[in-house]
Amino acid sequence: EEVRVFAPATVANVAVGFDILGFAIGAPGDEVVARRSGAPGLRIVEVTGDGGKLPYVVEKNTAGFAAARFLEQLGETDVGIELEIHKRMPFGSGLGSSAASAAAGVMAVNALLGMPATKLESLHCAVLGEQIADGAYHADNVAPSLLGGIILIRSNEGLDVHSLPIPDELYAAVVYPHVSILTKDAREVLSPATTLRQSIQQCGNIAGLVVGLYESDYSLISRSLEDVIIEPQRSQLIPGFGEVKRAALAAGALGCSISGAGPSVFALCKGAACAQEAAKAMGAAFDRFDIPNDTYASPI
Numbered sequence: 001e002e003v004r005v006f007a008p009a010t011v012a013n014v015a016v017g018f019d020i021l022g023f024a025i026g027a028p029g030d031e032v033v034a035r036r037s038g039a040p041g042l043r044i045v046e047v048t049g050d051g052g053k054l055p056y057v058v059e060k061n062t063a064g065f066a067a068a069r070f071l072e073q074l075g076e077t078d079v080g081i082e083l084e085i086h087k088r089m090p091f092g093s094g095l096g097s098s099a100a101s102a103a104a105g106v107m108a109v110n111a112l113l114g115m116p117a118t119k120l121e122s123l124h125c126a127v128l129g130e131q132i133a134d135g136a137y138h139a140d141n142v143a144p145s146l147l148g149g150i151i152l153i154r155s156n157e158g159l160d161v162h163s164l165p166i167p168d169e170l171y172a173a174v175v176y177p178h179v180s181i182l183t184k185d186a187r188e189v190l191s192p193a194t195t196l197r198q199s200i201q202q203c204g205n206i207a208g209l210v211v212g213l214y215e216s217d218y219s220l221i222s223r224s225l226e227d228v229i230i231e232p233q234r235s236q237l238i239p240g241f242g243e244v245k246r247a248a249l250a251a252g253a254l255g256c257s258i259s260g261a262g263p264s265v266f267a268l269c270k271g272a273a274c275a276q277e278a279a280k281a282m283g284a285a286f287d288r289f290d291i292p293n294d295t296y297a298s299p300i
Ligand code: HSE
Pocket: 012, 013, 018, 019, 020, 134, 138, 140, 141, 183, 186, 187, 260, 261
């Protein structure tokens, strides 16, 4: 008996929702295979696509750690399970790589055992898995990877998570430049303080974005995608960011910002054609800086 699950890459923050907003994209993502084994306990038996970087030790591996916590939550620690982890996306990309592994780990175990828990009930364990990779307990990548769609996390502490509606023609364009930024470093550059003026602008924008999604109001979505707090501090870590953003907006994107902690950059677009154009334009902009890159365009 064996199951194979896929957990997608995600764009966290979505410009104005630092640590509280994220959405899933169609590809890339990670695959985890789970199968029953005669010997009790959880084991990682195969890891591919990681360039030898990921540990086989369950407690040190995001997918393994998440799956182990989930088995504890279910009271199923004696069951024999083998996991295969197939990384199909880059590390340190800002596309939620460790979150996808953690989400896939709990999804695979849940599916193998016949779904004894809802996805929401398994979320806490998946967030714990990602936490061993980046040190912080935040669900803005894990929740959309596990649940799909656009997820608002009102509170990370209590995992008060909510699915937001997705307007029919909302597409994402994403470009991953081949430079590495560690989330930990990208969090350390952030000032712990914001001004009242910044808070007012950011609150207006996140509220505007949520209303725009509920009402399929693309103009409101576009006006709301302006991050006045995080992007100005982090964009310096991404060579060519200003050019890439200008290219996306020139291609007709509704807005453009850093995906998660970077270096990937995303744009939201109305329609598939615009998303393809924006992805191409962003990739070409990185090309001008001699930075190899991969582009993706997908419905949300
Ligand atoms: N919200 C997180 C950040 C996402 O921007 O640091 C990356 O893990």
